[in-house]
Amino acid sequence: MQRYFLSQVNKPTEDLELPKDIAHHLTTVLRAEVNTKFEIVLADEQVYLAHVTRIDDVHTFAQIDQQLDVNVELPVKVTIASGLPKGDKAELITQKATELGATRIVFFDTERSVAKWAPAKQARKIERLQKIASGAAEQSHRQVIPEIVYYNNLKQLLENESADVKIVAWEESAKQGEQAQLVQSLEQLATGQTLLTIFGSEGGLSEAEVEIMSQYQVVPAGLGPRILRTETAPLYVLSAISYHFELEK
Amino acid sequence: MQRYFLSQVNKPTEDLELPKDIAHHLTTVLRAEVNTKFEIVLADEQVYLAHVTRIDDVHTFAQIDQQLDVNVELPVKVTIASGLPKGDKAELITQKATELGATRIVFFDTERSVAKWAPAKQARKIERLQKIASGAAEQSHRQVIPEIVYYNNLKQLLENESADVKIVAWEESAKQGEQAQLVQSLEQLATGQTLLTIFGSEGGLSEAEVEIMSQYQVVPAGLGPRILRTETAPLYVLSAISYHFELEK
Structure with missing residues (x-):
């Protein structure tokens, strides 16, 4: 319906x-x-x-x-924070992350971001993504339309986005075989709590950026042994969260 | 590199x-x-x-x-069989399913498929998707390029694609709250075994199609309470498989 x-x-x-x-x-x-x-x-x-x-x-x-007695929302509130990607990937992330249950979708400029949103264009860009989120929320029968937010640097993101548990998908930790943190982070979360998940843009995150994040209790987590594109990693995490919390073991 | x-x-x-x-x-x-x-x-x-x-x-x-002593392949071999979707979604599924570890990617005509591949165009369509799979396999550092296959009906798919465990993501079973089958199916699989996962195209699968599948030991599995688009469901399943098998509990 x-x-x-x-x-x-x-x-x-x-x-x-x-x-x-x-x-x-x-x-x-x-x-x-x-x-x-x-x-x-x-x-x-x-x-x-x-x-x-x-x-x-x-x-x-x-x-x-x-x-109606329905609830299709994830038991934890997930914020997807993605380094601003190239082309129409922000639209793809917004649509798919909405379908998969995100509560907030944040884009931010990273050191290696190629794409930038000029100040004059930011409001229109956010409005467009907010419209995509609304459509996807209707179509996937969500009860919440994710809010779209933009920060023009990492510090702003870290200062403004508080959460009970915070992880960053970092290629380097994945390369070193880190494969335990995502499960551990999800196990720390109680119903109603919030998870912030941070992703780099195409060039990946720098060591300095991950170091700054660590001062805000953001821990690196591997997402399996394959290299995922910037727009694929958030979908992996949201799917894993659903599998962890919503499917019966 | x-x-x-x-x-x-x-x-x-x-x-x-x-x-x-x-x-x-x-x-x-x-x-x-x-x-x-x-x-x-x-x-x-x-x-x-x-x-x-x-x-x-x-x-x-x-x-x-x-x-080099590396292995980035999923411990089980996963075939994604998707009802032929509209527009460029077959390309998106091919690229993302390759990144996320699929071994074979199959498209097939369903009762409700709107898109059809004319016989004269099939070879070129498959060739184009095979090229996308090759590029994605290189970029995500896979060791296997998924093979792209096309069947013009469900029966052909079921006769030709054998597997140790077979599931179908069916909207109706998700609506009835089925949330245990995916986990159960994954727990049945030993390293090296094969999983066939079937998905409808935009209109969903008919009851008759799911009934025919049951004769081939394909069981319906829910993918959480939200309605996923035809191109999102395969990515959910592949992410869940990686989470289940590759991350440390």
């Missing part, structure tokens, strides 16, 4: 006029009619069944019915 | 004339000179150190030196 996000905090008691973009998608793309059912996620991150009550030339109204 | 694949079965005792594409990449793209070192994977799937010995106007020669 189609799912939309609404910023309402409480379930409205009366019919609700749907925002223009949702109304357009429902009536024009999906050809919804009166009584067509769909799902709404409110700001409480709960899923409600809803149905169209009235369509006129300019407005579409709906009633929000009962709350 | 740059890595190339050579079809030679045995380590040659004399200088070797490099194939044109490798020679071109080494000398023109990487500007290699005499004594530049690189890595070669021979048909025995072992990695050897090599160095350039001679460059003339038309040929590049190299000597293959000692074998």
